Amino acid sequence: MSYLNKAAMRSKTGFWPNNRGTILGVAAFAVVIAIIPFTASSSMMNIAVFSMIFALPAIGLSLLMGLAGQVSLGQAAFFAIGAYTHAILLQKFEMPGPVAAVGGVAAAMLAALLIGLPMLRLRGHYLALATLGLGFIVMIAVREWEFTGRTTGIYGYGRPEVFGIPIDNNGLFFWFVAPFVLIGLVLALNLTRSRAGRALSAVNDSELAAESLGVNTYALRVKVFTLSAGFAGLGGVFYAYQVQIVSPQVAEFHVSVELLLMVVLGGLGSVWGAVAGAFIVELLSEGLRDLIPAIIPGATGEVQLIGYGLVLILVIILLPGGLYQVVKSAWAAITRRRADASAKRSPVIAAADDDGSGEVPTRAFGGLPSETTAGDGLDEVADAAASDARIPTVSTPVAAGEPILEVSGLTKRYGGVVAVDDVTLTVPAGQIMGLIGPNGAGKTTCFNMITGAIAPTSGTVRFLGEEIQGRKPHVGAEAGLTRTFQNLQVFSSTDVVGNVYMGRYRKGRAGILRGMFGLQGREQYAHEEIARDILDSMRLGDVAGLAAGDLPFGRQRMMEVCRALAAEPALLLLDEPMAGLSGSERELLAQLLRSLRDAGLTIVLVEHDVAQVMALADSVAVLDDGVLIAHGDPESVRNDPAVIVAYLGTDAEEAEAELKELEDQS
Numbered sequence: 177m178s179y180l181n182k183a184a185m186r187s188k189t190g191f192w193p194n195n196r197g198t199i200l201g202v203a204a205f206a207v208v209i210a211i212i213p214f215t216a217s218s219s220m221m222n223i224a225v226f227s228m229i230f231a232l233p234a235i236g237l238s239l240l241m242g243l244a245g246q247v248s249l250g251q252a253a254f255f256a257i258g259a260y261t262h263a264i265l266l267q268k269f270e271m272p273g274p275v276a277a278v279g280g281v282a283a284a285m286l287a288a289l290l291i292g293l294p295m296l297r298l299r300g301h302y303l304a305l306a307t308l309g310l311g312f313i314v315m316i317a318v319r320e321w322e323f324t325g326r327t328t329g330i331y332g333y334g335r336p337e338v339f340g341i342p343i344d345n346n347g348l349f350f351w352f353v354a355p356f357v358l359i360g361l362v363l364a365l366n367l368t369r370s371r372a373g374r375a376l377s378a379v380n381d382s383e384l385a386a387e388s389l390g391v392n393t394y395a396l397r398v399k400v401f402t403l404s405a406g407f408a409g410l411g412g413v414f415y416a417y418q419v420q421i422v423s424p425q426v427a428e429f430h431v432s433v434e435l436l437l438m439v440v441l442g443g444l445g446s447v448w449g450a451v452a453g454a455f456i457v458e459l460l461s462e463g464l465r466d467l468i469p470a471i472i473p474g475a476t477g478e479v480q481l482i483g484y485g486l487v488l489i490l491v492i493i494l495l496p497g498g499l500y501q502v503v504k505s506a507w508a509a510i511t512r513r514r515a516d517a518s519a520k521r522s523p524v525i526a527a528a529d530d531d532g533s534g535e536v537p538t539r540a541f542g543g544l545p546s547e548t549t550a551g552d553g554l555d556e557v558a559d560a561a562a563s564d565a566r567i568p569t570v571s572t573p574v575a576a577g578e579p580i581l582e583v584s585g586l587t588k589r590y591g592g593v594v595a596v597d598d599v600t601l602t603v604p605a606g607q608i609m610g611l612i613g614p615n616g617a618g619k620t621t622c623f624n625m626i627t628g629a630i631a632p633t634s635g636t637v638r639f640l641g642e643e644i645q646g647r648k649p650h651v652g653a654e655a656g657l658t659r660t661f662q663n664l665q666v667f668s669s670t671d672v673v674g675n676v677y678m679g680r681y682r683k684g685r686a687g688i689l690r691g692m693f694g695l696q697g698r699e700q701y702a703h704e705e706i707a708r709d710i711l712d713s714m715r716l717g718d719v720a721g722l723a724a725g726d727l728p729f730g731r732q733r734m735m736e737v738c739r740a741l742a743a744e745p746a747l748l749l750l751d752e753p754m755a756g757l758s759g760s761e762r763e764l765l766a767q768l769l770r771s772l773r774d775a776g777l778t779i780v781l782v783e784h785d786v787a788q789v790m791a792l793a794d795s796v797a798v799l800d801d802g803v804l805i806a807h808g809d810p811e812s813v814r815n816d817p818a819v820i821v822a823y824l825g826t827d828a829e830e831a832e833a834e835l836k837e838l839e840d841q842s
């Protein structure tokens with residue numbers, strides 16, 4: 177099910193989540209929060225307060241791990257920085273509570289920014305290692321530094337007051353912290369559904385594809401890491417208030433493990449899961465505190481870590497998706513049962529469930545079942561498409577015939593292999609250029625260098641007059657250079673329309689803040705409409721709501737083309753877009769490409785179907801062993817002896833006959 181809920185987006189923009197289920201969930205949570213202090217015992221109240229406090233860093237960690245795909249093993253460091261800064265500002269500088277609290281959150285965010293700026297440039301697990309290191313540094317620093325009170329810590333700064341009322345019991349403190357958790361939860365939920373949140377999910381699925389649609393992955397990750405630390409810092413502020421003493425214990429490794437456990441137990445990628453995880457781990461921690469000394473006499477707090485470790489291992493093995501997955505599966509089972517029941521009642525739906533599986537195709541328009549295999553029913557729709565296909569908007573920043581892409585001396589070496597050797601080419605605007613060559617000729621490497629997926633060994637790439645070689649793919653994408661991939665790069669965590677919606681990224685403006693405050697509903701809705709229109713134009717409207725990973729290969733390829741077109745590119749690089757398509761799908765795509773070219777779009781087409789390239793392209797460039805051996809109009813390239821020999825590895829006359837035969841066959 178797509179996050180993009182049209183009706184909800186039409187009706188609502190603003191702070192509160194724009195999804196009925198979420199609003200109900202938040203309202204129910206608010207009611208539970210209101211009731212707990214009246215019903216819980218004093219020991220349960222204590223657990224509830226700490227659950228609320230730790231829910232804040234857990235929400236932050238859930239955003240970082242679930243959304244941005246980055247692991248932090250030192251969330252406790254930011255929690256501790258928040259707690260210490262708050263306590264120091266209160267006690268040593270006698271600042272008012274709210275100012276000290278803002279200082280605590282700001283200090284945690286600043287520390288994250290300083291760590292994140294260098295670390296998030298690196299790929300892999302560097303952030304996890306850096307945050308682990310930071311955790312130890314913070315713990316040792318506060319333990320050794322006179323200013324932070326060494327092992328004794330900071331204390332004697334008094335309890336908070338709200339409108340003159342001292343917050344001096346667990347019930348009041350629970351209500352004091354609860355609104356912040358509730359607001360934090362709503363902000364985080366809004367973020368997961370926002371343009372920025374969806375971009376982060378896309379980055380998790382395929383960083384290359386997301387970058388190629390204009391997503392600056394580095395900047396987004398730094399922002400989410402900083403935001404995540406802000407949540408941790410706020411948790412630290414409340415912790416300092418609640419325990420009334422901030423000592424080095426707060427920065428210990430086991431606090432980071434506890435937070436990690438909350439997020440994993442709740443379910444990575446689910447903000448609700450992080451909050452539920454906080455309650456469960458606090459209960460578990462209380463249970464282990466009693467259980468472990470009973471099993472192992474004389475056991476200390478360190479042994480409790482073993483308990484956490486065991487639970488973490490068990491969850492990863494038995495419940496890799498955490499509680500979130502359990503709830504999701506249960507909900508899916510309930511809705512399936514409901515669908516079964518209504519199918520029995522409705523003869524129309526029963527007829528649609530023709531395989532008797534009980535699974536009725538979703539969004540089945542125009543009589544096509546949604547899970548068609550490549551080619552099923554497409555012959556007719558391809559014919560229909562010939563007359564009524566709507567053309568996605570294209571941008572035409574330069575006049576037809578003017579150079580839009582200039583590649584000069586482009587070279588890529590991998591050790592002794594020269595994948596691309598001194599290629600110089602100019603692509604004029606408003607034309608289709610075919611880039612062909614035998615396997616391993618260097619076509620994809622050329623695309624990768626032009627788009628920034630890899631840096632050239634030497635040479636320049638100018639797009640719209642700007643040199644972009646060696647820059648990250650989002651730089652070219654922002655300027656209107658979009659591509660598809662030979663090896664499909666599907667955003668499998670979302671549905672088909674969600675994939676194409678991501679193509680609209682460069683046309684959107686809403687950032688993380690607007691996303692968190694839900695101030696982008698209209699923009700999101702408009703982009704979803706465009707995404708659906710593009711899917712319709714490629715006859716994929718019937719599968720818009722399906723999980724992208726469930727589509728047959730050919731339709732995934734078409735979806736990638738739709739996604740690239742959604743970006744309204746000025747230059748579109750297509751890497752073997754016809755591979756795996758049925759005959760009718762190829763025809764539909766060829767037709768679309770012609771129409772797009774006529775509308776002003778410049779296209780570079782890498783394709784093994786030589787006949788299609790010759791029929792479609794205004795000019796053809798031929799690579800062989802990384803060297804550009806021919807470039808010109810299709811007819812002259814077709815008859816170029818060097819091309820014939822390179823392609824077929826035989827003498828020119830024989831090769832020409834073979835080529836003709838191949839073309840006839842295809």
Ligand SMILES: Nc1ncnc2c1ncn2[C@@H]1O[C@H](COP(=O)(O)OP(=O)(O)OP(=O)(O)O)[C@@H](O)[C@H]1O
Nearest residue numbers: 590593595613614615616617618619620621622662
């Ligand atoms: N990362 C890499 N490391 C080493 N060699 C590479 C790397 N990537 C590509 N190559 C080599 O560079 C050459 C060009 O590869 P490339 O994938 O660009 O060719 P291609 O024309 O796209 O081929 P195909 O039509 O089969 O997709 C090949 O010899 C390939 O083995």
